[in-house]
Amino acid sequence: MQLDFSAMGIDVAAVTPIMVLGVLGMAVLVLGLFVGKDQGGLLAGFCLGGLAVAAATIVPLLGSHRSAFAGMMAVDNFYLFFATISIAVTALAVLLSATYLDRTGLAHPEYYGLLVFGAVGMLVLVSASQLVVLLLGIELLSLSLYVLAGFAHTRLASEEAALKYFLLGSFSAGLLIYGIALIYGATGTLDYAGIAKAIKAQQGLDPMLLIGMGLVLVGFAFKLSFVPFHMWVPDVYEGSPTPVTAYMAVGTKAAVFAALVRLLSTAFPGLQAEWGPVLAVLAALTVIVGNVAAVRQTNIKRLLGYSSISHAGYVLMAVVAGGGIGNDAALFYLVAYTVMNFGAFAVIVAVSEGREERLELSDYAGLAKRNPWLAAAMAIFMLSLSGAPFTAGFLGKLYVFSAAIQGGLLWLALIGVATSLVAFYYYLKVVVVMYMAEPRGERATFGPTFSMAAVVVVALFFTLQLGILPGLFVNLSQLPVAQGLGL
């Protein structure tokens, strides 16, 4: 008997990056059995090689515009763009973890495997054009993260983080599944294109469809930490091992946002009048609560946790504003957020000493004297996060506010501006502490290792490049990324 691949829509080429990553993840697990605990560097190197291969398999797909597996997955530039980001973030996380794990005594080979499986989840997520595949991607990513969050099993906080994340994560997954079921009930299909068609054909609004969509959006809101679904963020970010926090804060956010944009623009464009205002209010709440709550934080990871909530709000503003510029803005902001936030977390990792992490703001007092380079890098990341000129963060905010005003959401832009001001306050607080406060007692300087420094340098480079010469490599604003999303 011959299998007819084409009838099933099986398109191996489309999923090569995903397959490479999957194989890589399993290979790491197996290899981990033969590698000694003190040879973590070997595994990390192997991971990086595999990730490079995965990234290389993206290249031949560029510019394609098709759907694979009977409409379950979309193969377009949007997918490839976010796949690249996901792989890059994973690579950075591997690099950042390598020496961190040795320092903190957490070196277990499974760690790398989980990071790579998380990347598989991200790639599935960003290509999903069918609700079940979407769920699959989210769960694949989340399962890896649940374990990674609790990886620092010697610390109670890490266990607590894992448990909290798991409970709330599975709760939101439940809502998501229920929403998917209702949407299926209302439209008779799980396929994004099919759902859009069904909505168009409907007369009036089907409450079942609306509730279904609402539940799916709540599921997303949990994952993306929109207020009021953000409660888990500070604890989880604080408790997780710092490289995992970085991976979670940056990678997850980019991938899930990509999935959200695809869902809204291909499945629910017909319901924009319904989801638009709701998400606009969520965006406003998210930037307000995220920024205001960050002001009181004295723990740097919690501070960045709240700040990441607020950044999700800014991206959501762009998504709500919609249109070509809205999606471009969301894209640019996500890239900017990725580099600057990852950089900040990398500095936190580098500042940690041995098994002890240095997470209180007061630990940063006088960092400028102890390690001027690290302090300067952190200052630039903080300034960029706050949207200061000539950094990636400024152009990101400019882009988002432009999108909001273009979309007729002046009130949202005003809230965005007002909250940016609050943001200035707490990001500058970190700079103030580093430069203007005297260090408390003498501390041995524990400089960054080579791999940590590499991550900081890469993040720093792109933070400044995007801010000073945004057109240098790829002109993010002119990539045909959104093509095929019907924008």
Place this chain on the structure above:
Amino acid sequence: MSGSAFPFLSVLIILPVLGSLVVPFMSRNRAGQIKGWALLVSLVTLAVAGAMLSAFRSGTADMQFVEQAPWFPGLGISYHLGVDGISLLLVVLTALLTPVALGASWREMESRPKEYAVFLLLLEAGMIGAFVALDLVLFFLFWEAMLIPMYLIIGICGGDRRIYAAFKFFLYTAVGSLLMLLAIIGLAVLYKGQAGQYSFDLVQLQTVRVPAQLGMWMFLAFALAFAIKVPVFPFHAWLPDAYTQAPTAMLVLATMMVKVGAYGFLRFGLTLFPQQMVSVAPVFMVLAVVGVVYAGLVAIVQKDIVRLVAYSSVGHMAFIVLGIFSFTAQGISGATLQMLNHSISTGGLFVLVAMLSERTKTTTISGLGGLASRWPVLGALFTLVMFSSAGLPGLNGFVGEFLILLGAFQVQPVAAVIAGTGVVLAAIYLLWMFQRTLHGADCGAGQGMGDLSRREVLTLVPLVALILWIGLFPTSLLGRMESSVAGVVSQVERVSPASFRAQVTEIPQLFQLDR
């Protein structure tokens, strides 16, 4: 346009930035080397600025040394620079004041040479950028970029309450500028609606038709940002705190930074919102007059020289605002000239106060006295700079204030008369301070310290030279700005012919002292 010869403006911005990038690699323990390097960079920048000054052609209102390239095409942001007669002298003066600030801070820099050098050079780059940017986003970038080094200078190198002052300074200025950012975006969005694509280019945005009411809101957003920066009364609360806490010698550059606000009214306010500028002019004239009198009265009762000079600075800036909002050629020429004068004389006062307090360790007026007889050179220079600040005829301050009052008188005689009392108040507070600190019984503070060193005198020479030069030969500067001022006034004339009251050609003839 003067062809695509030498990219003066980019070089002027990039030189200090590159110079500052080298500093972190130098050894902290060799302060002399770091200071020497910063001075060298600032002097090379000054040389470039001087070359640009001589290459500048007077007699045209066009932008010169224009550079234009796409920067972020997705949003239509371009790298668009240019200078005209108004911004030219501001740029050159900025380049001149940076080495002066370095010279004045020479000893203060010993403790933190790297920070001083880096922030100072970045501040210079930011200010020059703001004066020459012709793209609104670019302008905004430089505008904000000036803030950060200034904030850090105050916060790191400042006095006891430095962190409070730094935050206050930052928050005040940030509030205004973020609303301006929204207005800038609003203009670009309107432009897209009318021309089909985004643009932040000043020249292109001039053509946008803005609905009247929306235009007023947008203008107010711009005006708030500029007014806080200037600062126009009642937005001045950040200034005395920031100035007292900042390292005093640095203030010579801070006096230049507030000029960006006044310059913003001229360049962006009048170009983009001439109609709105005209309709709010009465309000601003009143605020300016109130500012002049208020600052004068408050300055009289100050117990600290730095605070006194800070309030006198508020008064001077109010004069400039008065000149701008008269929309007469005299008023605007006077305001532009006064922008230079203020930095020269108030900046000079700050430098002198810094030198004085280096010796006496205090700036409290009651703790000082009889210093002129002990340090005659310091006393003599202090006298000259103080008279320049008070607007004594024959020195630079007089020319600017006279033109401003002349301009304002044609439009609002009452305003001009009341503002005129500000000149008297200035004489009162300056002379009284002068009498109490430099004359009278010897206070004993700083006994045994010498008079001004050669380095300190050298620092003050350019300022003194300018005070005399502008006072005696004002036409040499007025001539360069004449055409651009006429251009600005004609923008107002387009929307409100009645406000165009004076012939531009009259101005140089008013000051034929050099013939």
